[in-house]
Amino acid sequence: MTILEGAAIPVKSLTDGTAGVLETFQRHRSGIFKFALQLVGNSDDAMDLTQEAFLRFHRNWPAQDGSRDAAPWLFAVIRNLAYDLLRKRATRKEHDLEQVPVESRAPGPEVLALRNEVTARLWTAIGALPLAQREALLLRDWHGLSYAAIAEVTGANVNIVSSRIHEARMAVRRKMGGVYGPGPKS
Amino acid sequence: MDLAQNHEKMQRLLSPFLDDELTQGESRRVRVHVEDCRECAATLEEMRHLRSLTASVQFAEPPEDRMAQIERSLSVRMPRQAGWAMIVAGLLAWVAYAAVLAWRAWPPGLQELMAGAIIIGLILLFVSVVRQRMIELPEDRYRRVKK
Numbered sequence: 001m002t003i004l005e006g007a008a009i010p011v012k013s014l015t016d017g018t019a020g021v022l023e024t025f026q027r028h029r030s031g032i033f034k035f036a037l038q039l040v041g042n043s044d045d046a047m048d049l050t051q052e053a054f055l056r057f058h059r060n061w062p063a064q065d066g067s068r069d070a071a072p073w074l075f076a077v078i079r080n081l082a083y084d085l086l087r088k089r090a091t092r093k094e095h096d097l098e099q100v101p102v103e104s105r106a107p108g109p110e111v112l113a114l115r116n117e118v119t120a121r122l123w124t125a126i127g128a129l130p131l132a133q134r135e136a137l138l139l140r141d142w143h144g145l146s147y148a149a150i151a152e153v154t155g156a157n158v159n160i161v162s163s164r165i166h167e168a169r170m171a172v173r174r175k176m177g178g179v180y181g182p183g184p185k186s
Numbered sequence: 187m188d189l190a191q192n193h194e195k196m197q198r199l200l201s202p203f204l205d206d207e208l209t210q211g212e213s214r215r216v217r218v219h220v221e222d223c224r225e226c227a228a229t230l231e232e233m234r235h236l237r238s239l240t241a242s243v244q245f246a247e248p249p250e251d252r253m254a255q256i257e258r259s260l261s262v263r264m265p266r267q268a269g270w271a272m273i274v275a276g277l278l279a280w281v282a283y284a285a286v287l288a289w290r291a292w293p294p295g296l297q298e299l300m301a302g303a304i305i306i307g308l309i310l311l312f313v314s315v316v317r318q319r320m321i322e323l324p325e326d327r328y329r330r331v332k333k
Contacts, residue, residue, distance in 0.1 A: 033253075169236060
């Protein structure tokens with residue numbers, strides 16, 4: 001084997017690796033950012049969490065099974081980072097003698113790109129859900145993850161995920177009081 | 187199981203039914219129940235509306251300049267990190283190779299000489315520390331302090 005042939009092996013592996021990381025970034029960047037935004041409620045924080053999630057992905061990429069979908073892993077990282085941020089915010093608020101539990105902390109309608117009465121009402125109803133139900137509902141209905149993938153992201157079992165989604169839908173349904181706008185897309 | 191219990195159980199299966207997360211048998215039971223239960227049929231229809239409505243909510247897009255910055259950072263980091271790893275691994279392999287070659291071609295008596303040098307070096311270090319302590323002892327402000 002010549003020096004050039006020897007160097008070609010790691011160079012090819014490196015090129016494939018870089019392409020894999022960048023491809024994953026391109027494919028999931030929007031969804032990951034929006035999940036962060038849905039949990040923490042402002043664009044700057046969501047962007048910081050997205051950056052950190054992809055840097056962690058880059059660091060851990062060689063250890064990942066290339067055939068597995070990266071989405072649940074990335075969603076889990078974003079979720080953990082968002083929880084840490086929400087806990088820090090709650091601690092800061094306690095210092096300010098505003099003791100608001102993390103569970104009730106829901107992003108306001110400023111995260112919505114298009115606002116009308118129905119979507120604002122829906123988002124308020126979703127925002128009032130306990131965090132575990134809210135994340136399960138959004139991961140299912142907005143991000144389209146399966147129950148098994150949501151279980152992987154949240155660390156709960158599939159039955160608990162199913163129960164959380166059901167409770168969330170029933171609660172949102174009650175809060176919406178039959179106002180659904182012009183009707184479903186499908 | 188009475189009718190009320192069955193209704194409650196079927197109602198809890200409406201979400202996984204809607205999401206196609208049930209087994210074939212469970213799906214069939216829910217479908218049969220929904221055909222006969224107006225309340226569950228209405229709940230299922232509302233859930234379908236809600237799911238569709240939730241999926242249609244549009245959130246703020248990520249700022250493109252920050253996304254480009256992350257992409258640049260990712261494309262630079264990977265080759266840099268791998269470059270350093272390859273240089274260090276290559277150098278270590280060369281040092282190990284050189285050590286093996288040197289060990290094989292070692293002249294007789296040189297191993298004893300090296301072991302002796304290490305022992306003499308340790309003795310010299312010990313003597314130098316003791317000597318420094320002896321020199322500094324008269325000026326040590328704490329020498330009369332009882333431990």
